[in-house]
Amino acid sequence: MGSVQADRQEDGGLVERARAGDRGAFEDLVRRHHQRIYRTLLGLTGNREDAEDLTQTTFLKVYEHLGEFQGTAKFSTWLTRIAINEGLQRLRTRKPMVSLDETGPDEDEGFRPVQLRAWTEDPEQALSRSETRAVVEQELMHLPEKYRMVVMLRDLEGLSTAETAQALGLGIAVVKTRLLRGRLMLRERLAPRFTVEGETARRG
Amino acid sequence: MADCSEVLRELGSYLDDDMAAELRAALERHLAQCCDCRVIVDTTRKTIRIVTESRSFDVPDDISARIIDRIMKQVPGKPGGEPGSTA
Numbered sequence: 001m002g003s004v005q006a007d008r009q010e011d012g013g014l015v016e017r018a019r020a021g022d023r024g025a026f027e028d029l030v031r032r033h034h035q036r037i038y039r040t041l042l043g044l045t046g047n048r049e050d051a052e053d054l055t056q057t058t059f060l061k062v063y064e065h066l067g068e069f070q071g072t073a074k075f076s077t078w079l080t081r082i083a084i085n086e087g088l089q090r091l092r093t094r095k096p097m098v099s100l101d102e103t104g105p106d107e108d109e110g111f112r113p114v115q116l117r118a119w120t121e122d123p124e125q126a127l128s129r130s131e132t133r134a135v136v137e138q139e140l141m142h143l144p145e146k147y148r149m150v151v152m153l154r155d156l157e158g159l160s161t162a163e164t165a166q167a168l169g170l171g172i173a174v175v176k177t178r179l180l181r182g183r184l185m186l187r188e189r190l191a192p193r194f195t196v197e198g199e200t201a202r203r204g
Numbered sequence: 205m206a207d208c209s210e211v212l213r214e215l216g217s218y219l220d221d222d223m224a225a226e227l228r229a230a231l232e233r234h235l236a237q238c239c240d241c242r243v244i245v246d247t248t249r250k251t252i253r254i255v256t257e258s259r260s261f262d263v264p265d266d267i268s269a270r271i272i273d274r275i276m277k278q279v280p281g282k283p284g285g286e287p288g289s290t291a
Contacts, residue, residue, distance in 0.1 A: 023281040027272070034271050039261040052271060059275045113212070116240050119247045123254060136258040155255040161220070180216035187244075187251040194250070 011075040019066045026066075030059055033076060036157055037083045043152045044087040046141050054090060058083040073166060077159070080167040084149070091145075100146050100168055111181055115191035123194040139189040147182030154179055206234040211241045219248060 011032070017025035034055055041058070042051035061082055069078055084100070091098045120126055127135065140148055153164040154175075165175045206214075211231055217223040218231055235242050263271075 021281070023276075023279060026279060027276055030272055030275050034275075035263045035268060038263045038267075038271065042261045048267075052267060055271050056275050056278075060278055063279055111212075113244050115247070116243050118243050119250055123250050124257065129259075132254065133258045133260050133262075136255055136260045140255075140260065151255065155252050156258075156260060158256070176216050183219075183248055183251055184215075186255070187248050190251055190254065191247065194247075 007076075008074055012071060015066060015069055015075055018063075026063060029062075029075070033079055034059065036076070037079060040080060040149075040152060040157065041083055041087050043140065043148060043156075044084065044145065045091060050087075050090055054083065054086050058086050061086065074163065077163045077166045080153070080159075081169065084167060098145060100149060100170070111184055113184060113188065115188050115195070117191065117195040119191070119194040120196050123190075126194055135190070135193060139186055142189060143182055143185055147178050147185060150175055150178040151182040151186060155183070206230045208234075208238060208241055211235065211238075212244070215245065215248065218245070219252070 011029065014025045014029050014032075018029060037058055038051050038055045041054045042048060045051055045054070058079070062079055065082075069075065088098060088100065124132065140152065143151065149168060150164060153159045153167060154161065159167065161172055161175055161179070164170075164179075165172045168175070170178075206227075211218075211234055214223065214227065214231060218228065235245060
């Protein structure tokens, strides 16, 4: 994980210089992270205009609050946390009840997989790249936010479980539960596109 | 021997390779005999791989450039400004 460590050090150095008034260093931080933040906000809001607008808001807020960044967290995790809070605030103007908090009776309920047919060995070959991307985007957007955001941060952005927990302000156990549930829900939704015709898993 | 519900409960840790060797061995003994659980493990792995490799929600180049431009226009100081040139 040398490159992750190097990235972290590099971000740390850029933050230091940006704090000291180096505008170019801040621009480097924007260039390094804006795509990730845009993707996360698009996944949260489902709207490209919101994602673009909120990405700007997030970075301007980060610029204002650079002095409060604690070197104990990774810059990218801190940034993601701010972006998600901005995104949730925007969503609440339309859907007042939206929340990623640890409430909700469904957390511990069992989830039973229904699709039990085997998939083709190489599902990526079943669709073109752009089709696969469109399908994944569409099916991710069908997941409730609290599962969608965990799956996106872990499986699309490659954050660790601990970083995902930090970015969402959740405990690690909750992140693990939601991640599995989200992946299984997505699996159910993707299954009809990738199952091998006629190859039904035997029961028992 | 683990059963189907235990496989499902521990699936997250199994997929992320975050479990004790003993439990892993117990799950794998069950998997060797249970076709449904093997399918669930395999298709969940494929789901993760598809998401990771999908490049979903990628930012088109023109939007990327516009975002950077709009942010930097609101940051004090001149483009290409040297350290200390912040207004």
